[in-house]
Amino acid sequence: GENVEQHPSTLSVQEGDSAVIKCTYSDSASNYFPWYKQELGKRPQLIIDIRSNVGEKKDQRIAVTLNKTAKHFSLHITETQPEDSAVYFCAGRSFQKLVFGTGTRLLVSP
Amino acid sequence: DVKVTQSSRYLVKRTGEKVFLECVQDMDHENMFWYRQDPGLGLRLIYFSYDVKMKEKGDIPEGYSVSREKKERFSLILESASTNQTSMYLCASSGQNTGELFFGEGSRLTVL
Numbered sequence: 410g411e412n413v414e415q416h417p418s419t420l421s422v423q424e425g426d427s428a429v430i431k432c433t434y435s436d437s438a439s440n441y442f443p444w445y446k447q448e449l450g451k452r453p454q455l456i457i458d459i460r461s462n463v464g465e466k467k468d469q470r471i472a473v474t475l476n477k478t479a480k481h482f483s484l485h486i487t488e489t490q491p492e493d494s495a496v497y498f499c500a501g502r503s504f505q506k507l508v509f510g511t512g513t514r515l516l517v518s519p
Numbered sequence: 520d521v522k523v524t525q526s527s528r529y530l531v532k533r534t535g536e537k538v539f540l541e542c543v544q545d546m547d548h549e550n551m552f553w554y555r556q557d558p559g560l561g562l563r564l565i566y567f568s569y570d571v572k573m574k575e576k577g578d579i580p581e582g583y584s585v586s587r588e589k590k591e592r593f594s595l596i597l598e599s600a601s602t603n604q605t606s607m608y609l610c611a612s613s614g615q616n617t618g619e620l621f622f623g624e625g626s627r628l629t630v631l
Binding site for chain 2 (some may be wrong): 410418445458502505506508509518
């Protein structure tokens with residue numbers, strides 16, 4: 410089955426810096442890769458996703474890149490703000506199952 | 520606005536008790552999921568269902584069972600709760616042709 414690994418587990422940046430979170434997956438049949446943001450005490454919410462027929466997708470300050478050959482995908486956040494502080498989860502989907510990474514705690518300091 | 524509602528936010532149970540966690544969604548979604556969330560381990564899939572009365576094991580089904588008698592409701596059952604089942608349980612749903620999961624607020628279960 411699918412296995413998703415996520416790094417780093419914690420990431421501290423200064424406001425305005427960029428942040429990058431990386432994930433690798435094992436199942437070459439996986440075709441959908443979402444990213445979820447979970448603020449403290451709240452439910453995870455989808456922030457961006459990418460399908461396997463696309464290499465990059467952007468939405469304002471966030472972008473996701475996918476390298477199918479290497480089986481890795483990354484979340485890029487530019488011009489970070491304190492409200493970006495949260496836990497971010499990557500995931501990969503294979504046969505209706507969404508498998509999550511272990512999460513990255515991002516702390517953006519003013 | 521999609522709404523996924525979990526019946527209990529906080530529960531405290533004793534070892535050996537039977538525990539029911541209920542989840543209801545109001546968007547006519549075909550797929551429903553139960554995850555548990557533990558620090559450092561992320562979200563791990565316990566069971567999922569893609570249709571009424573259908574269920575599939577996730578990655579950590581041991582010690583759990585599920586029930587989906589109606590499309591909008593997906594229940595997680597701990598037949599005999601154990602201390603290692605102390606965790607945050609998250610229910611989620613998604614449509615047939617969309618990938619986005621909509622999560623409930625979670626049920627924090629403590630087993631003493």
